[in-house]
Amino acid sequence: MLSANKLIHCLTKNNYCKLTILRTFSAGSIDAMSQPIDYDRFINDLSARRKVSPIRELTKLFTTAPPGTIFLAGGIPNGSTFPFSRMTVELKDGTTFKLEGKKIENALQYQPTPGYPPLVEQLQKFQTQVHGLDSTFWQKNSLLVSTGSQDALCKALEMSLSEGDPILVQEPIYPGTSAIIRPLNANMVPIGQDEHGIVPSALRSALSNYGSSEKVSAMKKDVPKLLYLNSTGANPTGATIPTERKKEIYDIACEFNLVILEDDPYYFLHFEEKDPVSFLSMDRESRVLRFDSFSKILSSGLRVGFVTGPKELVSRIELHTQASTMHTSALSQAIVSSLLDEWGSEKLLQHFKMIQQFYKGKRDCMLASADKHLKGLAEWSVPRAGMFLWIKVPGIADTKKLITEGGIEHGVILVPGKDFLAYDDAQSQYFRASYTVASPEDIDKGFARLANLIKAEIA
Amino acid sequence: MNELALERKPSILRELMKNHATASKNVVFIGEGLPHPETIPFSEVSFTLKDGTKKVFTGSELVTAINYLPTQGNPKLVQKLREFMDRFHAPLRWEDRDVIATAGSQDGLSKVIEMSLQKGDAIVVADPVYSGLASNVRPYKAQLISAQYRKNGLDTVEMKDKLTAIWSSRSKDVKIPKILYINPVANNPSGHVISDEQKREIYEIACEFNLLVLEDDPYYFLGFQDELPKSFLSMDTENRVVRFDSFSKIFGGGLRAGWMTGPKEIVRIVEMHMQVSVLHASSLTQAIVLQILEEQGWDGFLDYTKNVKEFYRKRRDQMVALADKYLTGLAEWDVPEGGMFLWVKVKGVSDVLAMVMERGLKKDVMLIPGHAFMSDPTKPCPYIRLSYSLVPMEDVEKAMQRLAELIKEEQAIESQK
Numbered sequence: 120m121l122s123a124n125k126l127i128h129c130l131t132k133n134n135y136c137k138l139t140i141l142r143t144f145s146a147g148s149i150d151a152m153s154q155p156i157d158y159d160r161f162i163n164d165l166s167a168r169r170k171v172s173p174i175r176e177l178t179k180l181f182t183t184a185p186p187g188t189i190f191l192a193g194g195i196p197n198g199s200t201f202p203f204s205r206m207t208v209e210l211k212d213g214t215t216f217k218l219e220g221k222k223i224e225n226a227l228q229y230q231p232t233p234g235y236p237p238l239v240e241q242l243q244k245f246q247t248q249v250h251g252l253d254s255t256f257w258q259k260n261s262l263l264v265s266t267g268s269q270d271a272l273c274k275a276l277e278m279s280l281s282e283g284d285p286i287l288v289q290e291p292i293y294p295g296t297s298a299i300i301r302p303l304n305a306n307m308v309p310i311g312q313d314e315h316g317i318v319p320s321a322l323r324s325a326l327s328n329y330g331s332s333e334k335v336s337a338m339k340k341d342v343p344k345l346l347y348l349n350s351t352g353a354n355p356t357g358a359t360i361p362t363e364r365k366k367e368i369y370d371i372a373c374e375f376n377l378v379i380l381e382d383d384p385y386y387f388l389h390f391e392e393k394d395p396v397s398f399l400s401m402d403r404e405s406r407v408l409r410f411d412s413f414s415k416i417l418s419s420g421l422r423v424g425f426v427t428g429p430k431e432l433v434s435r436i437e438l439h440t441q442a443s444t445m446h447t448s449a450l451s452q453a454i455v456s457s458l459l460d461e462w463g464s465e466k467l468l469q470h471f472k473m474i475q476q477f478y479k480g481k482r483d484c485m486l487a488s489a490d491k492h493l494k495g496l497a498e499w500s501v502p503r504a505g506m507f508l509w510i511k512v513p514g515i516a517d518t519k520k521l522i523t524e525g526g527i528e529h530g531v532i533l534v535p536g537k538d539f540l541a542y543d544d545a546q547s548q549y550f551r552a553s554y555t556v557a558s559p560e561d562i563d564k565g566f567a568r569l570a571n572l573i574k575a576e577i578a
Numbered sequence: 579m580n581e582l583a584l585e586r587k588p589s590i591l592r593e594l595m596k597n598h599a600t601a602s603k604n605v606v607f608i609g610e611g612l613p614h615p616e617t618i619p620f621s622e623v624s625f626t627l628k629d630g631t632k633k634v635f636t637g638s639e640l641v642t643a644i645n646y647l648p649t650q651g652n653p654k655l656v657q658k659l660r661e662f663m664d665r666f667h668a669p670l671r672w673e674d675r676d677v678i679a680t681a682g683s684q685d686g687l688s689k690v691i692e693m694s695l696q697k698g699d700a701i702v703v704a705d706p707v708y709s710g711l712a713s714n715v716r717p718y719k720a721q722l723i724s725a726q727y728r729k730n731g732l733d734t735v736e737m738k739d740k741l742t743a744i745w746s747s748r749s750k751d752v753k754i755p756k757i758l759y760i761n762p763v764a765n766n767p768s769g770h771v772i773s774d775e776q777k778r779e780i781y782e783i784a785c786e787f788n789l790l791v792l793e794d795d796p797y798y799f800l801g802f803q804d805e806l807p808k809s810f811l812s813m814d815t816e817n818r819v820v821r822f823d824s825f826s827k828i829f830g831g832g833l834r835a836g837w838m839t840g841p842k843e844i845v846r847i848v849e850m851h852m853q854v855s856v857l858h859a860s861s862l863t864q865a866i867v868l869q870i871l872e873e874q875g876w877d878g879f880l881d882y883t884k885n886v887k888e889f890y891r892k893r894r895d896q897m898v899a900l901a902d903k904y905l906t907g908l909a910e911w912d913v914p915e916g917g918m919f920l921w922v923k924v925k926g927v928s929d930v931l932a933m934v935m936e937r938g939l940k941k942d943v944m945l946i947p948g949h950a951f952m953s954d955p956t957k958p959c960p961y962i963r964l965s966y967s968l969v970p971m972e973d974v975e976k977a978m979q980r981l982a983e984l985i986k987e988e989q990a991i992e993s994q995k
Contacts, residue, residue, distance in 0.1 A: 172950075270857075295854055296854075448860040532606070534590075
C-alpha cells in the first residue's frame with residue numbers, strides 16, 4: 120500500500136517518520152490501516168447547517184409507500200398544463216430519437232436533485248465501467264448530476280472552505296476555479312507543475328510547512344485539506360498526470376488526510392491509445408471528489424456534468440443544489456439519457472475516438488505553425504490531451520503587458536499566463552493558445568503575428 | 579452586500595468571450611477554449627407543441643441552442659425579457675436595471691441571499707413562508723422577522739411595529755434587517771394574494787426602513803383574479819426591488835427557466851457568481867423559451883396563461899368543495915386566491931407533526947406539516963399544506979375522508995392530555 124518512493128522518503132527524512140511507518144505496518148491488514156475518514160473535517164459550518172427539505176424527503180418516502188397511498192404533499196405543477204407534446208433529436212450519424220408521452224412529461228417536470236433517475240443509473244454504470252469501480256464503491260460513494268461540472272465544483276469549494284483556509288492548487292490554475300476560491304478568502308497554496316502535472320515533491324514540501332502528516336491530518340483549521348487539480352489535459356498547461364505519479368499524489372493525500380478535487384472535463388480528449396487511469400479509480404479510502412463533464416464531448420450548452428464521491432460530501436452538494444438550481448435541466452438530462460441509450464457503449468466510444476482524432480489533428484496543425492513561426496522565440500511541450508498549448512516566451516518578463524499593449528495592434532489575442540496564476544502580483548512568461556476552434560489559416564496568421572509582436576518587444 | 583459579494587471579480591475567460599463578440603474581425607482569437615462544432619453530435623433538435631406548432635433548430639440556430647452562451651443569457655432572449663417586463667409590469671429604466679436568465683428563478687434568489695447575508699443577519703418575511711427561502715437562509719442562522727397573513731392580507735401594522743422596535747432597540751443582539759422576502763401572488767403555502775394597495779403600503783415600509791425587496795413571483799400568472807396584479811417592480815421608484823420570475827409553472831419546472839430583474843449592481847454580482855458556477859442557464863431551454871415568446875406574442879402568451887390559470891382555478895373549486903364537505907368543523911382555511919395549495923388549520927390540535935408524519939402515513943395519506951413553512955419550525959404548528967395540482971379528484975376525496983378521520987382521532991388524543 121505504501122509506495123516504495125514514499126517509504127524511502129520517510130526513512131531518509133527522520134526517525135519520527137520511520138516510527139510512524141513501523142507502527143502502521145504492525146497495525147495488521149491493509150484494511151485496518153485505513154481508518155474511515157471523518158468527513159466533518161471537510162465540511163464548513165455553513166454547509167453543515169444545510170438541512171434536507173421536508174418536501175423532498177416526503178417525495179422520496181412516497182416512492183416506497185404502499186399502493187393506494189394518496190400524495191397531497193407535493194408542490195409540483197400539473198404536467199398537462201405544459202405546452203409540449205414532443206421533442207425530436209437528430210444526430211449527425213443519422214440516429215434519431217423522440218421524447219414523447221411519459222418521457223416528455225418527465226423532461227418538463229421537476230426531478231429529484233441528484234438527477235433524472237434513468238440518467239443517474241446510466242452514469243453510475245458508466246463510471247463503474249470507465250474507472251473499474253468495484254462492487255462496494257456505490258455503498259460509500261454517490262453521484263449527482265450538476266448544471267455543468269463547474270457548478271458541482273463551485274458547491275464543493277463553498278461546502279468546504281472557510282475564511283483563511285489554505286487550499287492546495289495546481290499552478291497555473293484554471294481561472295474559473297481561482298475565481299471561486301478568492302472571494303471565500305481562502306489562501307491558494309500553489310503547487311508547481313512540470314510537463315506531467317503537479318510535482319509530488321513540491322506537494323509534499325508545501326504540506327510539510329504545516330507540520331508532520333500526523334499533525335496535519337488531525338487538524339480542521341489552518342491546514343490544507345483540499346487538493347485541486349486537472350488530471351487530463353490540464354487547463355492551461357495541457358499536462359496529463361501519469362498513473363505512477365497519480366499514485367504518489369494519492370498516497371500523499373492519504374498521509375495528510377486530503378480530499379482530492381479531480382476536475383477532469385478533458386478526460387476523453389486525450390491523444391493516447393488508452394484512457395487515462397483516474398484518481399477515482401484508485402480511491403481506496405474514498406477521498407476523491409471527481410468532476411466529469413459532457414461539455415467538451417456532447418454539448419456545452421445543455422449544462423450537464425456530474426460529480427462522483429463520498430456520500431457525506433456529495434450529500435452536502437445535493438443540499439446546496441436543492442436550495443438553488445434544484446436540479447439540472449430535466450430536458451437536458453432526458454436528452455443526454457436518450458442519446459446514451461440510443462448509442463450504447465460502442466457508438467459512444469466511437470464518438471470519443473472521433474473527437475480524439477479531430478483534436479489531435481488540430482493540435483498537430485498548431486504545433487506545425489508553432490515550429491514554423493515561434494522556433495527560437497518560444498518553448499512548449501507537446502500536449503498529450505486537452506485543448507491548449509502552453510507557450511513560454513523566455514525573452515519576455517510579462518506576457519500580459521505584451522498582449523494588452525500590442526495584441527490588438529498586431530491583430531492577435533491569446534490568454535496571458537498571468538491570468539492563470541494564484542496571485543495578482545506575480546508575472547508570467549507564458550501564453551495559452553487554444554487549437555480547438557480557430558482555422559488552420561487563422562492559427563498560422565496568429566502565430567506569425569505573435570512572432571512579430573515578440574520580436575518587436577525583444578528588439 | 580456581504581464581503582464575499584464585494585470580493586467577486588469577473589471571470590477572465592467569460593469576459594474574454596464577451597470581448598470576442600464585439601472585437602474587430604481583423605483580430606485573430608486563439609485564446610478561447612471552446613469545443614469545435616464538428617465534435618458536437620447534434621444536427622437537429624425540434625419541438626412540437628400541443629397546438630400543433632413546430633420549431634426546428636438547425637444550423638446556426640442549433641449552435642445557439644446547444645453551445646456555451648454569455649452568462650447573462652441568450653442575447654435575443656435577454657432583450658425579449660426586457661420587453662416582457664416593460665409590457666407586463668411597467669416601462670423600466672434599463673440604465674439602472676437589468677435582467678439575467680437563471681437556471682430556475684430559485685437560483686437567482688439563492689445567489690442574492692448568498693450575496694447579501696452574513697451569519698446571524700435578520701430578514702423580514704411574511705408567515706407562512708416558502709420553505710425554499712428557509713433552506714437558503716437557515717445555514718446563515720438568519721433571524722426571521724415575520725408578519726402574519728390574516729384574513730384581509732398581510733399584517734402590515736405588525737411588520738411596521740416590529741421594524742420600528744428593531745430600529746429603536748439599543749441591544750447589540752438585535753440585527754437590523756436589510757431584506758424583505760415576499761411571494762406576493764398565491765403565496766406558497768397559504769395561497770394569499772397581496773392587493774395592489776397593500777403592496778404600496780409594504781413598499782413604503784421598505785423605503786422607510788431601507789429594505790431590499792425580494793419579489794419572488796413564480797405564480798404571478800396563476801392568480802385567480804381577472805386582472806394581473808401590479809407588481810412591486812412596477813411601483814419601484816427607488817430601485818430597491820429584485821424580482822424573480824419563472825416559467826416553471828407555465829412551460830415546465832424541468833426546463834429550469836427563470837430570470838431575475840433588478841438594480842444593475844445586484845444583477846452584476848449574481849452574474850459573476852453564475853460565471854463561476856452554472857456558467858449560464860441551459861442554452862436549449864433559453865432557445866425554446868425565446869421561440870415560444872416570439873411565436874405567441876404578448877397576447878398569445880397572456881391567453882395561454884389564462885388557460886393554465888383556469889385549470890388550477892377549477893381544481894381549487896373542486897378541492898374547496900371537498901374541504902367544505904369533509905372538514906367543516908374540523909378545520910379552517912382561507913380560499914386560495916391563486917396557485918396550487920390549500921393551507922388548512924386543524925382545530926383542536928395544537929401540533930400536527932405526529933398526526934401527519936406518523937398516523938397519517940399509517941392511514942395511507944401524505945400531507946405536509948406546516949412547520950416547514952413557519953419562520954420558527956420548532957414551535958407547535960396546527961397547519962397542513964395540501965396540493966390540488968396533480969392528484970385526481972376521486973383520490974383527493976378519499977384523502978379528505980382519511981384526513982377527517984385523522985383529525986377526529988387526533989382531537990380525541992389531544993383532549994385526553
